[in-house]
Amino acid sequence: MRSIARAISALAQPIAEPLVAILLALVVGAVGITLFSGLVPGHSNFDIGLPVAAYSALVQGAIAGWTSTLVYATPLILVGMGIALGFKAGLFNIGGRGQFLMGAVGAMAVATALGGSQPAFVTIPLAVLVGGMFGAAAGFIPGWLKATSGAHEVVTTIMLNYVFVFVTYWAISGPLVLPKAHQPITADVGKLNGALPIIWGPDLNAGILLALLSVPIVWFLLYRTTLGFEIRAAGANPDAARYGGMRTNRLIVLTMSIAGFMSGLAGSTTLLGVVHQMAPGYDTTVGFDAITVALLGRSNPVGVLFAGLLLGAMRAGSQTMQIQAGVPAELVDALQAVILVFLVINILRRWLRRRSASPGTSLSLGVETGHTSEGAI
């Protein structure tokens, strides 16, 4: 009996705390919506009915369009998984945006190069894989820079995001451009045997299967392989890991590359499954959203899955909310920050009550940043 009780209480913390944080954030969000309700057309100042209308539209949109929720969740889970892996190793990868874009470019490059000459069962796996490799290359660079020069990954990944945005613009208007089109735009992968099959409803593409598959794979990698052990050890205490004979520089490069690979997969599945072609200015907000996902999911693969689904639901519902209640979809971004604030505060309270064990809050979030950084930020 006691072991069951212990198991329940062990489970309660990682589940209850994010839930409390989310609920509190929704309350703060409701206050925010009410404060500025006068700016929403057709509403008076301090209209308490507006947050109710907004949230019900949000939930309704997320549930009624559950396939759309899963579509939004797919890249969030994949990128979030990579960022969580980085957290475990003590790396803060903010380069999800650039790695995602490179993944999309890689997949588009394969589709364009094959030009529909191969059947879908050849084109799609190849495009997805090459997209992943492109993302891995994008993740390799900051990892390699950190390992060789100590340049902090937070700064380099952000700088590289801008570089990759411009690489993407260049690719769309240059090598990947559709000849004889009226504007610089790539071909439609649907016409090149490259579109991911729709497996349910109007929009749920097969990319979600890849996201679901990533959960056991990353879990196995982290907790059942030597590499995973080394990653966790290097994140928890890099000096001890180095003393124990682990090549931490190699781990940094490897972890960043794997994280980039996951983001690349997100980019390629989004391209092949959702957008199908890249127009000028093609970009994504997945990079930052996925940081929230990884933090909310405590860098745990199962946690990341649920956090990704939650944020996907919020993204899907926010469209309905904007249309039906007139509340801007950007509310979701603001809510994310508030959720995270409550999450980190809540954890601290718990820590303050126990006071004894670990010095600092980073451990309980599953985030180990700052330990591996020899270079500065």
Next chain:
Amino acid sequence: MSGLAASLDALPVLGLVFQFLGYVLANSSFMSQTTVAVAVPIAFAALCGVMCERSGVVNIGLEGIMLTSAFVGWIVGAAAVGLLGEGAPSSIYGTTLPLMIGLVAAILAGMAVSFLHAWLAISLRVDQIISGTIINIGAVGITGYLYTLIAPQSPVGAGEFASFAVPKEVAGVPLIGWLLNAVLGQGPIGMAMILIVIVLQIMLFRSRWGLRTRAVGEHPRAAETVGINVIRLRYWNVVMSGALAALGGAWLTMEHGSTFGPSMTAGRGFIGLAAMIVGRWTPLGALGAALLFASATGLSTSLQISPPSGDLGNLMRYVPGEFWEALPYIITIVILAGLIGRSIAPAADGQPYERESGS
């Protein structure tokens, strides 16, 4: 001389290098009025970083603080115009009452956001990179939310500060005239940046506050032993530095332009962070690095507007325009990677401080 230059340019490969150097010199944007202006928000972000990190607090929320201040300055200015009317611009920097109100609001907003970071990072000892990331996400979300609500009414901001018209006599001073022209030909926020850099450089290394700040950033435990209140000093530095990042944000919507756009800071806060590292955590170094990045931006602009002619021009036609746009970011990465081993952060940077409890 020109004969020599022509013969140098005619050399096979080296000639291209000389042509490029010649082009850079001819179109030299280093220390022109525009370059200094572009450097203003980057330098302010870097100064904010210097102040925080010298006392041991990492602040990657710079971007969010700037964005918030840019928005608040713009919208409060617009509200003030609605309440008070535009007012006649004064002869100095074209200052109006709404502009001043907007500027003050922007500074207060920046300090408020900084206070949030200070509270999370210092009091709650949250991982400082996470705290900064929260601020960045929140700033994009909240300003984006309000902007989307407000944009349909297309509010008119309070306009922008005017640049100081440098008198011909000053600009014409031999040898340093161009420098005076570049530095003085700024609006009030740009001028304030130059002054603050100098003041902060002196304060940081010559004043009691500076000594204490550096002590707290290097060895907080030792600083506490000699009676310095580590927590209070860190709070003070982080909150006051918020005003600096706020000025950088206000520059965007009140001096450089007069309108706000979602996510308009476009990475300037992060480039400022890089400038801080490249400048080795000193105000003057940070300004130098900010000027360097600004010149890179200027070079990439001029390469797109008026590309060089001759062999070099023919060669450059094969380089896509996007490369030049990405150039400032690439230069940042290269400098960071090349310099980092020799650029050493304050020893206690990023480590939360906890008073020894009990006995």
